Amino acid sequence: MQLSTTPQAKQVFDNYPKEVQAQMLHLRALVLQVAEDIEGLEKLEETLKWGEPAYVTKHGSTLRMDWKAKNPDQYAMYFQCTSQLVPTFRFLYPEQFEFEGNRAIVFPLNGTLPDKEVKHCISLALQYHKLKHLPLLGN
Numbered sequence: 001m002q003l004s005t006t007p008q009a010k011q012v013f014d015n016y017p018k019e020v021q022a023q024m025l026h027l028r029a030l031v032l033q034v035a036e037d038i039e040g041l042e043k044l045e046e047t048l049k050w051g052e053p054a055y056v057t058k059h060g061s062t063l064r065m066d067w068k069a070k071n072p073d074q075y076a077m078y079f080q081c082t083s084q085l086v087p088t089f090r091f092l093y094p095e096q097f098e099f100e101g102n103r104a105i106v107f108p109l110n111g112t113l114p115d116k117e118v119k120h121c122i123s124l125a126l127q128y129h130k131l132k133h134l135p136l137l138g139n
Helices: 007-015 018-037 085-092 115-126
Strands: 002-005 043-049 052-056 063-067 074-079 098-100 104-108
Touching: 002 007, 007 018, 007 043, 007 052, 018 043, 018 052, 018 063, 018 074, 018 115, 063 115, 074 115, 085 098, 085 104, 085 115
Parallel strands: 002 043
Antiparallel strands: 043 052, 052 063, 063 074, 074 104, 098 104
């Protein structure tokens, strides 16, 4: 898998407060691990959308992540709100995650990520256009 990244994306990660930076870099690492494991995923683009780190693939739905000072105790992964991603995550993981409408999974800043479940959600997002016709995205 080829990673294409922008200096602006790196700068956003570098500018997070230290206590936030570790969580955001961990979430980024999970995205990169999942992308590496997806057969046929040739290129992952790391860029900025709305000033937030975003990940784009040929057959995926854009995945964004960010921490916002107005909600300092949490950070989130954002998904296209018109997709079936968050409704599917809500069905699959009703107890593991907190959700914001149909657009985000919200994580407590001082919590531990359930990596296995987060990676599954990332995988579904990065392959969304191959899976969107399947009930529960193939799960």
